Amino acid sequence: GQQVMQIPQYQHVQEGEDFTTYCNSSTTLSNIQWYKQRPGGHPVFLIQLVKSGEVKKQKRLTFQFGEAKKNSSLHITATQTTDVGTYFCAGPNNNDMRFGAGTRLTVKP
């Protein structure tokens, strides 16, 4: 079955440093979604990428979808303490939604 792999598992940065998390699927995805879950909170939808090679930006966040639609990345420029949380990629597949393991980001002020 489909597997969605995400790295790194943890990332600790100094405030102002950049951060990137990577997601890889064992199968081609129709689209990929990114969610953020704050400590003690629930997943919150960030963005959806659909097209091969697509790049989308939300302020300091840049999302990319690979040409083969099997990988994706989320890059945060100049992290802030409000960026703390776990970032999940998620790949819908037919009647299933598989989340990556998540990358837990901590930011030292």
Place this chain on the structure above:
Amino acid sequence: DTEVTQTPKHLVMGMTNKKSLKCEQHMGHRAMYWYKQKAKKPPELMFVYSYEKLSINESVPSRFSPECPNSSLLNLHLHALQPEDSALYLCASSHPGMSQPQHFGDGTRLSIL
């Protein structure tokens, strides 16, 4: 503020108890989901309802029984749970189709004694 409301927020129950988790949304979504999330793990899909009909059962044990009384409500009935069932149970809703972005509730944190 979340637009998907889950009750209760916390639940402690014994292995012989029967309880229910409730979820409500008023966003006009016709798909609703139950997920289970263990600590430091991603959400795992349990059930999907589309147009009030169960469309997916991810081989979840029968001690979990979902119910969708109408397009706004989703319940999860619990009976004879095991300690390993302790987890955060998340409800989500979306427009129909697994490719649609999902809106999650705050979850019910369940502890089985």
